[in-house]
Amino acid sequence: MDIQTLKNWIHSFNYMSLIIIAAVLMGMLIVRWILLTILKKLPKHHAALRSIVNWFTFYGTLLFLLLYFSKAKWMFAKIFKFGKVDITLFLIIVAVLIISLASRLSKISTNVLLPGIYNRYHLDKGTRYTFDRVVHYSIMIIAIIISLTTVGINLSALTMFAGIISVGIGFGLQNIASNFISGVIILFERPIKVGDRVLIDDIIGDVEKINMRATIIKTVNNEHIIVPNSYFLGEKVVNRSFSDPRLRISIPFTVDIGTDAEKVRESLMEIAREESLVSPAVLLDPEPFVNFVGFGANNLQFELSIMISDPNQLAIIKSNINFRINKQFYENKLEMVSK
Numbered sequence: 245m246d247i248q249t250l251k252n253w254i255h256s257f258n259y260m261s262l263i264i265i266a267a268v269l270m271g272m273l274i275v276r277w278i279l280l281t282i283l284k285k286l287p288k289h290h291a292a293l294r295s296i297v298n299w300f301t302f303y304g305t306l307l308f309l310l311l312y313f314s315k316a317k318w319m320f321a322k323i324f325k326f327g328k329v330d331i332t333l334f335l336i337i338v339a340v341l342i343i344s345l346a347s348r349l350s351k352i353s354t355n356v357l358l359p360g361i362y363n364r365y366h367l368d369k370g371t372r373y374t375f376d377r378v379v380h381y382s383i384m385i386i387a388i389i390i391s392l393t394t395v396g397i398n399l400s401a402l403t404m405f406a407g408i409i410s411v412g413i414g415f416g417l418q419n420i421a422s423n424f425i426s427g428v429i430i431l432f433e434r435p436i437k438v439g440d441r442v443l444i445d446d447i448i449g450d451v452e453k454i455n456m457r458a459t460i461i462k463t464v465n466n467e468h469i470i471v472p473n474s475y476f477l478g479e480k481v482v483n484r485s486f487s488d489p490r491l492r493i494s495i496p497f498t499v500d501i502g503t504d505a506e507k508v509r510e511s512l513m514e515i516a517r518e519e520s521l522v523s524p525a526v527l528l529d530p531e532p533f534v535n536f537v538g539f540g541a542n543n544l545q546f547e548l549s550i551m552i553s554d555p556n557q558l559a560i561i562k563s564n565i566n567f568r569i570n571k572q573f574y575e576n577k578l579e580m581v582s583k
Contacts, residue, residue, distance in 0.1 A: 261316060268308055268416075276301045299348070304339055310334070325437035339391040346387030350380045370437025373454065377431055423457045426473035430454055436476055436483055441555040444471065450556070464559065483557040490527065491555045493567055494535070498543040499573075505544060509534040511576060512548045515568040523561050526552040 276297055283293045292442070313319045322330040328353055354376040362372045431454060436442060440451045442461065448581050449461040449469060459476065461469040475481075499508060516532035526532075537545040552561055 261313060261318070263320060264312070265309070269305060271300050272305055274467065299310070303341070307335055309337060315316040324498070336396070338394055342394065343384070343387050346383050347499045350383045353383070368437075369439035370434065370451075372437035374431050374434065377454070397578070419474075423473045424543070426477050427454060427456050427459075430459070430473055430476060436481065440483055440485040444456055444469070445474075445485065489555060490551055490553055491558060492549060492551050493546045493558060493562055495550075495562060496545070497548075497569065498538070498540060498545050501539070501542050501544055503544060505536060505546075507546075507576070508546060509536075510568070511572050515572055516548065516550055519550075519565055519568060523552075523564065524559065525552045525557040526561060527553055527555065 279297045280294060285294065285298070309319075312553075319334045320332050320412060322332060323336075324331050358372070358375065358379065360374075367375075430436060435453050436454075436459070438451050438454060442449060442451060444461065447463055447469065449463040451459060452462045452468070453460040454473070458470045458472050461471055512534045513532065516526065517528070520526040520528050527550075532548065532550045535547040535549055537547055539545070548565065550561070550565070552558065
């Protein structure tokens, strides 16, 4: 930026206009405060109405500047030069308006318009998130191109910035570029998607958000792990929800040698059927089965194998079945022993 050009713009500024702008801003903030105070009495619609008030404050201020000072010299005076284009405050405000409106349009599309389409076609959570990201990025890219064109910047002039970015990538931005590209690949190829339950370094968690640089994993202990996107393409990741959300769980245990194995099997099958009545995630098709693993030195080794439809219920169902096994074996006077 040319310092002399900036000084010339400051000298062209009418300081009476500064007082008017400050008064309008103060007035808008006071009106906003009054409206938000009133809206506290409407807690049911408070969030939506608060958003509308914020829209009114922001866009009202920008539109006031554009309309009231439409003939002011300082509004169209050059602040700095970009290529062959003289950048003025008017052009900056117009560009901000276009980009901010595009951001609002993106939020309206993803929060209001698209959910109806998703529900109609019964799309899963991961597919919805992918479409939301694609729509958001598309709208914002188009808005940026329109804003640059509106202010008169030739897009070919941006080639020098592309060159600067490529040099930057070569000198130290490889990691950022790799994670960004990996994020795009993840969104389209979908080796993981929002809502999937994954196992990373023996930590179980659910994919909560896939950002441009990193993916947010929420663990079963309600902790959040930030994982670079490139990790999912370069390392081994267990995805328990990739193509089939069903998961088989096996509960091992041992009983005294000499115990009636048939009675053990009948008891365990009854436990599985009882649990399916209270836990819809427990599937009876494929049918649960009892695996007679083998013989220990002084015991018989078994595994109760059950298929569940929701990996998120694994810990709860496994705990419930253990309680049932303990109760059943106590009532039938069957003794479980350690291996």
